[in-house]
Structures are given as structure tokens and as C-alpha cells.
Amino acid sequence: MKNCRRERCIELFFLFISITALLILIGIFFFLFYTGMQTFFEVSPAEFFLGRQWNPAAYGEPSWGILALIAGTLMVTFGALLIAIPLGIASAIYLSDIARPGIRETLKPAIEMIAGIPSVVLGLIGILFLSPLIAQIFGLNSGLNALTSSIIVGIMVLPTIxxxxxxxxxxLPQEFREASLALGATKWQMIRMTLLPAAMSGIAAAIMLGLGRAVGETMAVLMAAGNSRAMPSSFFDPVRPMTANIAIEIKEVVQGSLHYKALFAIGLVLFVMTFAVNFISDIIIQRHVRKYKW
Incomplete structure (x- = not known):
């Protein structure tokens, strides 16, 4: 009887924690929604989402277009994924099926430690070492651009993937490997034709979670992206992602002003993007679990 009461208390405690976390998430969303949607009482959605210029503090007519900020965010995000996906999947294959146990036990904790490096440290490395190298290799005036930020964010995404x-x-069941090798497949054929297709939904979920991590990164891109509000035309152009724009300008605005509300509208766009990515990745993971449940 006493054990049952204790288990019931533990269940209620965890239920309380779960409900609290959910209420906090809902509260954040409604606060962003309430504050951000007030922007569209004064700025049309077309101007906000399709405008190419963001200049709320202009002496003349202010501009509220976030298209250049969205473009900068997408360039850094997908540039990071182009770097992280092949390296991440190749590393995962090496750790799971090629590396010796001693090497695996050394490499995996070392890779996961990358996730613990503060983003400001990686941003500092980007400013001091990577950006001069990029500028020298490609003959640029400045190495603070979308390419440098993509490399830094790609390194940050790697541990997740x-x-x-x-x-x-x-x-994956060991029988997959044994059956494939018994049919005469080489180790590479076994990995390429058996393991990767079976694990594809889980790998896709890892990529989606990495995507969510890249979209929400702030400090590294704030330091290494160049912070230009102009519409970028290539990865060698400086950019200002949405996260960096919020971090730069939120300390300068008057609470309750249109500029203040517009920054929260940008935050709402980011929230929806990251929530959608995480929601889709969760669906993919659950589908993978149901498909390969043994």
C-alpha cells in the first residue's frame, strides 16, 4: 500500500512537471503571437514578408521587410546542413560499423563534447581564425559572411546528426548485417543497400533536429555573419539572420513601439519555423520506431 502511494506521488509529480512545461510553451507562443500580431495593424503582411529592406530607424519612411533576414537565415542554415549532413552521416557509419570498440568509445564522447562548447567561443574562432582564412582563400575584403557562419553552425550541428x-x-538488428553478408554482399554494400535504407527515417529525423538547431542559433551568427541587412546574392556576402537581428536591436527599442512589436513578429516567425521542424522530426522518429519495433 505504501509503495503504491509512493508510485502515485511520483506519477503526479512527473505529470505536474509535464503540464508545467506545456503551459510555459503555450504561454511563450501566445505572448509572441499577441505582441507580434499587433505589427500587422500598422504594417501589411505583404510588406513585412516580401519587403527586401529592413530599416525601422530610418529618418524618413521606415522599412519593415524581413525578406533579406529570412534569406540570410536560410542561407546560413542550409549551408550548415550541406556541410554537416555528409560529415555527420559518414561519421555515424564509421562509429557504428567500422570503428573498433576502443576508437568508438574515444571518438563518440569527444564528438558529443562539441555540443558543450559555448557558441560564443565558436563565434570567436570564426572571427579570429576562420574569417581571415576564408578572405585569403577567396580574395575577399572581409571573411565575415554567410559561408563563414555556415561552417561554424555546421560544426555546432554535427554532434546532433x-x-x-x-x-x-x-x-538495427544484427540479423540485418548477418543476412546481408551471408548473401555475399561486401561490407560497403551491406551498409549502402541494407543499413542506410532501414535507418533512413531516423537519419532524416536527426537532420531535421539539426535543422532546428541551426535555425535558432544566435551568438555564432551574430559574430561571424557580417550583420548586413542587404539582400544577399551569394555565400560570400555578409548577412544578418533573424536571430542576430533580434539580438542586436531588441536592446535599442522602446517597449510597446512598432519596432518592438515587429521584432516579436520576427520571433514568432522563428518560433513557428523551429516548432514545425521539431514537430516533423518527432513524427519521423515515431514512424521509425513503429516500423522497426523488435
Missing amino acids: ISISEDVLTS
Whole structure:
């Protein structure tokens, strides 16, 4: 009887924690929604989402277009994924099926430690070492651009993709490997034609979670992206992602002003983007679990 009462208390405690977390998330969303949507009483949605110029503090007519900010965010995000996806999947394959146990036990914690490096440190590395190197290699006046930010964010995304992909590949039944090799497949054929297709939904979920991580990154892109509000035309142009724009301008605005509300509208756009990415990745993971449940 006493044990049942204790278990019931533990269940109620965790239920309370879960409901609290959900209420906090809902509260954040409604605060962003309430504050951000007030922007559209004074600025049309077409101007806000399709305008190419963001200049709320102009002496003349202010501009409220976030298209250049969205473009900067997408360039840094997908540039980071172009770097992180092949490296992450290759590393996961090496750790799960090629590396010796001693090497695996050394490399995996080292890779996961990258996630613990503060983003400001990686941003500092981008400013002091990577950006001069990029400028020298490509003959640029400044190395603070979308390419430098993509490399830095790609490094930050790598632990997520590697860790989840390696866990998915390791969780596949050993019978998959044994049956493939018994049919005469080489180790590479076994990986390419058996393991990767079976683990594809889990790997896709890892990529989606990495995407959410890249979209929400602030400090590294604030330091290494160049902070230009102009519409970028290539990865060698400086950009200002939405997260960096909020971090730069929120301290300068008057609470309750249109500028203040517009920044919260940008935050609402980011919230919806990251929530959608995480929601889709959760669906993919659950589908993978149901498909390969043993």
C-alpha cells in the first residue's frame, strides 16, 4: 500500500512537471503571437514578408521587410546542413560499423563534447581564425559572411546528426548485417543497400533536429555573419539572420513601439519555423520506431 502511494506521488509529480512545461510553451507562443500580431495593424503582411529592406530607424519612411533576414537565415542554415549532413552521416557509419570498440568509445564522447562548447567561443574562432582564412582563400575584403557562419553552425550541428544517426544505426538488428553478408554482399554494400535504407527515417529525423538547431542559433551568427541587412546574392556576402537581428536591436527599442512589436513578429516567425521542424522530426522518429519495433 505504501509503495503504491509512493508510485502515485511520483506519477503526479512527473505529470505536474509535464503540464508545467506545456503551459510555459503555450504561454511563450501566445505572448509572441499577441505582441507580434499587433505589427500587422500598422504594417501589411505583404510588406513585412516580401519587403527586401529592413530599416525601422530610418529618418524618413521606415522599412519593415524581413525578406533579406529570412534569406540570410536560410542561407546560413542550409549551408550548415550541406556541410554537416555528409560529415555527420559518414561519421555515424564509421562509429557504428567500422570503428573498433576502443576508437568508438574515444571518438563518440569527444564528438558529443562539441555540443558543450559555448557558441560564443565558436563565434570567436570564426572571427579570429576562420574569417581571415576564408578572405585569403577567396580574395575577399572581409571573411565575415554567410559561408563563414555556415561552417561554424555546421560544426555546432554535427554532434546532433552524428549522435542520433549512430544510435539509429546501432539499434538495427544484427540479423540485418548477418543476412546481408551471408548473401555475399561486401561490407560497403551491406551498409549502402541494407543499413542506410532501414535507418533512413531516423537519419532524416536527426537532420531535421539539426535543422532546428541551426535555425535558432544566435551568438555564432551574430559574430561571424557580417550583420548586413542587404539582400544577399551569394555565400560570400555578409548577412544578418533573424536571430542576430533580434539580438542586436531588441536592446535599442522602446517597449510597446512598432519596432518592438515587429521584432516579436520576427520571433514568432522563428518560433513557428523551429516548432514545425521539431514537430516533423518527432513524427519521423515515431514512424521509425513503429516500423522497426523488435
